[in-house]
Amino acid sequence: MGCSGCRVRFNFGKLLSKVSVFFIMVLIFTYFFYCLTGFCDTAPRTLYSRQALDGDYDNLDDRRRILEDLRPAARLFFNGTTSADARQVAAAAAVAVVVEEDAPGQLPQAVTLDSEKESGESNGIPVSNTFGSKRFPQAIIIGVKKGGTRALLEFLRIHPDVRAFGAEPHFFDRFYDKGLEWYRNLMPRTLDGQITMEKTPSYFVTKEAPSRVCSMNCQTKLIVVVRDPVTRAVSDYTQTLSKNPGLPSFQSLALKNATTGLIDTTWSALRIGLYVKHLETWLQHFPLSQFLFVSGERLVSDPAGEMGRVQDFLGLKRVISDKHFYFNQTKGFPCLKKPEGSSRPRCLGKSKGRPHPHIPPEVLQRLRDFYRPFNHRFYQMSGQDFGWD
Numbered sequence: 557m558g559c560s561g562c563r564v565r566f567n568f569g570k571l572l573s574k575v576s577v578f579f580i581m582v583l584i585f586t587y588f589f590y591c592l593t594g595f596c597d598t599a600p601r602t603l604y605s606r607q608a609l610d611g612d613y614d615n616l617d618d619r620r621r622i623l624e625d626l627r628p629a630a631r632l633f634f635n636g637t638t639s640a641d642a643r644q645v646a647a648a649a650a651v652a653v654v655v656e657e658d659a660p661g662q663l664p665q666a667v668t669l670d671s672e673k674e675s676g677e678s679n680g681i682p683v684s685n686t687f688g689s690k691r692f693p694q695a696i697i698i699g700v701k702k703g704g705t706r707a708l709l710e711f712l713r714i715h716p717d718v719r720a721f722g723a724e725p726h727f728f729d730r731f732y733d734k735g736l737e738w739y740r741n742l743m744p745r746t747l748d749g750q751i752t753m754e755k756t757p758s759y760f761v762t763k764e765a766p767s768r769v770c771s772m773n774c775q776t777k778l779i780v781v782v783r784d785p786v787t788r789a790v791s792d793y794t795q796t797l798s799k800n801p802g803l804p805s806f807q808s809l810a811l812k813n814a815t816t817g818l819i820d821t822t823w824s825a826l827r828i829g830l831y832v833k834h835l836e837t838w839l840q841h842f843p844l845s846q847f848l849f850v851s852g853e854r855l856v857s858d859p860a861g862e863m864g865r866v867q868d869f870l871g872l873k874r875v876i877s878d879k880h881f882y883f884n885q886t887k888g889f890p891c892l893k894k895p896e897g898s899s900r901p902r903c904l905g906k907s908k909g910r911p912h913p914h915i916p917p918e919v920l921q922r923l924r925d926f927y928r929p930f931n932h933r934f935y936q937m938s939g940q941d942f943g944w945d
């Protein structure tokens with residue numbers, strides 16, 4: 557009797573140790589599984605996301621972009637997991653946590669925008685995988701803020717030979733001390749023949765950026781989307797006003813003195829528009845042939861035409877054409893008819909194409925007069941007349 561009780565206890569103890577060994581094995585296996593599928597790589601990205609999302613530029617669009625990039629993977633995961641999918645689902649969870657921590661007030665908005673698309677259709681955004689390598693960008697959209705840089709990047713992303721990082725990495729201005737490997741690790745994987753890209757519009761006005769980009773690779777192609785500096789300044793002001801409704805009027809910030817009409821060039825919204833000055837700095841490090849100047853105005857009036865120039869400059873087959881765009885009357889901008897593989901059209905988010913506040917015409921005229929000589933020098937230097945006067 558007593559002995560059989562001992563045996564039961566002994567067997568139970570044996571079973572318990574077998575179960576714990578089994579669970580330990582499962583844990584070890586799971587860990588190796590995630591590392592093999594590259595999930596361990598996502599740690600720096602998570603850290604990055606927290607910082608990059610603090611940026612001034614289209615944060616909401618970036619958040620939506622990141623969530624959009626990850627959503628198809630999540631869908632696949634629930635339909636039948638593959639190792640690459642699992643990696644992205646885990647990354648999605650990590651990013652979502654970071655987004656929430658970063659701006660809790662904005663997360664529901666980002667999620668709402670994202671869930672608007674949950675119509676059951678695939679949005680067709682390609683799911684990245686572990687094929688290919690993470691490379692430094694061969695081409696960067698370096699500016700200008702409010703020029704139309706998001707539109708350009710989103711249009712380019714429909715090209716099968718372009719892979720781009722969705723958010724703005726801000727490596728060459730804010731995070732340079734993180735090192736080049738950190739930067740490279742942010743990039744999506746590309747196959748041979750594909751181009752890696754990113755966009756950070758503040759690079760164009762960052763003094764240190766040209767030498768830093770050159771020390772990564774002096775052959776990097778540089779794209780600058782330029783827009784009438786007066787409209788650009790108003791657009792910039794509109795963005796700041798949307799975040800800070802108590803902002804003084806545009807005219808009080810633009811003019812040092814209303815009577816003399818002296819322009820305040822220390823205001824960044826005006827300084828950014830001195831394109832020739834910023835270009836001079838870049839030309840100390842890169843030849844003009846490595847730049848492409850995209851007209852922000854033509855990107856709206858003739859997106860296919862402008863995208864043709866961009867594809868030629870990047871040495872890409874002309875894939876993006878008229879058939880990819882339609883003009884959305886409500887938005888007042890061209891939108892993508894079929895964002896790769898999807899039958900559902902897509903426009904840029906609400907932070908793109910905001911209505912501008914009324915600015916007194918004499919203030920706009922004063923600014924036009926101010927910019928004219930700078931614009932003309934910019935036309936000469938770039939070899940293109942953008943027709944802003």
Ligand SMILES: Nc1ncnc2c1ncn2[C@@H]1O[C@H](COP(=O)(O)OS(=O)(=O)O)[C@@H](OP(=O)(O)O)[C@H]1O
Binds near residue numbers: 792
């Ligand atoms: N297709 C399309 N849809 C929506 N908006 C478009 C498009 N093409 C160009 N634009 C113009 O892009 C302006 C925003 O520029 P950026 O994307 O460079 O802004 S940012 O610097 O990244 O914040 C944005 O400026 P605002 O109109 O002042 O909002 C738009 O005029």
